[in-house]
Amino acid sequence: MLDIRIIREQAETVRTRLRQRGGEEWTLVDEVLSLDEARRAGETEKQSLQSERNRVSKDIGIARKQGQDTAAIEAGMRAIGDRIDVLNHETADLDARQETLLLSIPNLPHEACPVGHSAEENPEVRVWGSKPAFAFEPKDHVTLGTDLKMLDFEAGVKISGSAFVVYRGAGARLERALINFLLDLHTTQHGYTEIAPPLLVKPEALFGTGNLPKFGDQLYHCEVDNLYLLPTAEVPVTNLHREEIVDPASLPICYAAYTPCFRREAGSAGLGTRGLIRMHQFDKVELVKICLPQDSMEELEKLTANAEKVLQLLGLHYRVIELCTGDIGFGSAKTYDIEVWAPGQGTFLEVSSCSNFGDYQSRRMKLRYKDPETRKNLYPHTLNGSGTALARLFVALVETYQQHDGSILLPPALVPYFGRSGIAALTP
RNA sequence: GGAGAGAUGGCUGAGUGGUCGAAAGCAACGCUUUGCUAAAGCGUCGUAGCCCUUAAAGGCUACCGAGGGUUCGAAUCCCUCUCUCUCCGCCA
Incomplete structure (x- = not known):
């Protein structure tokens, strides 16, 4: 499996090397890159929401011990929880699709490997x-x-x-x-x-x-x-x-x-x-x-x-x-x-x-x-x-x-x- | 095939709803001190992802067999699955 970071940072080199193999896999590079971008965007949003949830949940625990009513905060957190669920499924799906693609892309020929068609x-x-x-x-x-x-x-x-x-x-x-x-x-x-x-x-x-x-x-x-x-x-x-x-x-x-x-x-x-x-x-x-x-x-x-x-x-x-x-x-x-x-x-x-x-x-x-x-x-x-x-x-x-x-x-x-x-x- | 037990960091092993990524011990690494093939003290010490960076550093998130559920919040409660081990049966 290729390193996603190499694909991200040296997409053109990766495409060139894959083309030297003669297959069609080089065309998957763009698909991998767009999946990767979407996945990371979702990941970032999900994690900032999770961070908020963790913080507020701790506050709820403390407030409850002091006998305060936390019902309003909890209702708000439920909405955040729902959004996290959605993002979770989305990123998991994107991740799985990216993994599947990466598994089907062959290795890059080494630069010491002679270039040829057959x-x-x-x-x-x-x-x-x-x-x-x-x-x-x-x-x-x-x-x-x-x-x-x-x-x-x-x-x-x-x-x-x-x-x-x-x-x-x-x-x-x-x-x-x-x-x-x-x-x-x-x-x-x-x-x-x-x-x-x-x-x-x-x-x-x-x-x-x-x-x-x-x-x-x-x-x-x-x-x-x-x-x-x-x-x-x-x-x-x-x-x-x-x-x-x-x-x-x-x-x-x-x-x-x-x-x-x-x-x-x-x-x-x-x-x-x-x-x-x-x-x-x-x-x-x-x-x-x-x-x-x-x-x-x-x-x-x-x-x-x-x-x-x-x-x-x-x-x-x-x-x-x-x-x-x-x-x-x-x-x-x-x-x-x-x-x-x-x-x-x-x-x-x-x-x-x-x-x-x-x-x-x-x-x-x-x-x-x-x-x-x-x-x-x-x-x-x-x-x-x-x-x-x-x-x-x-x-x-x-x-x-x-x-x-x-x-x-x-x-x-x-x-x-x-x-x-x-x-x-x-x-x- | 039948019955039972279990799955937590490199290993051993605590932890039954909220500052737990997780006590303690071992191993490993670093430093200090003393010194004959070592001991003691102190410190560091899981994996991966995202963000920010030229980089280093840093911040955040997830992961306690896997997946799902309950909840504001799950290693901890519920369900499903997988695997491992023990005993019985069968068998080279």
Whole structure:
């Protein structure tokens, strides 16, 4: 949520920045400003009347003790009370409308965020490794997974429908090995604290991270209990400190969490996505940071480097791109995407998205820290990034490390976790 | 699912219609004094909004789980809701 004071004082800058995103939200600025003005006018009148009421009510108390008749004064106060009631409802209504508008306005892109209209204008930041060469025609993960009996797409459909999959045998074991590898890397090498959060979350948590109110159609909702299946561990983990005033000495707070993620993917069904690339349920290890405002850009670089380390250790070719203003997410001020090469797809797949949200989420969830100098409560910055998504990592891994005989030879970093050096081809 | 208890400031915990934003204690911060890993004394110490200011300072208002009601006036009385805890039942 944007700071109303920034909108008030720098309306033109806010409009310009919002326009760079390409949406229509910039047109809401004028509406917010007029609501704000009306709200403050009502607030001022209401408060001066309340002040009068408090003063006179005290006098009435004193006069009554002295046995005086206060009926006339009380009648006058009743009129003031009525007026206060009216103003109360008016300002509450204006306040609610302003809040609703503010919740639907996306974050301002950071000035370091490249300006552009769409994904085509995302600059490539760096490339690591190179495309692996094959002396044979590489298969895609669907073929490999099915042949090796690691992935059962038909069973997924039978049990849960399209875009669900069953991992089995070596596939299930590989998924588990990857989860442990990722968590160990981030907790023992990168200093993150491991979190295992609930997978069902309240609406308040989703408002805090910005998934609600705008993106409810992407969420699985358990109506009888009004709980949502999480679309990413970002939601419960960032909300761990919702409505808290954290000790600034404890910053940066760094969390790593493995969870399954559930997404309805409304609107993208049948979008030509074969295999594991777009699923309703997938595993992910998420990294979350809460830090001082002045540190957040540096922390974003570290976070991105932590996610890249995964691909480096696994020997997977990848590139990092920077999202332009027209492509960054709703709450983000600056985002790097990491895309891994998948030989069977002949394309790069997004396996991580690392974002600095500035104070956008912390203001929404009333997450603050007390500045030791001024003793004021300030909003820390929040960041998160996948470290990394598992399904697409699985794709890149098996497609990159497939052998001519259909077997898979795992990179050394994964061998201790998997327990074997690879997955042998099955003999028919 | 059944029964009961509760929700007050960072924490503990007083407060049942009027100078209560709220006693007291703990924690924290500052100062003083003494001094071997500390104690004592004094002071400060909730959150948010509005107004006035270049700013600081200041003034005002609201907030004692949430919402509504009674009243000139509500932490305090009434109603509704939510949540937490305990016990019983069921269950991985």
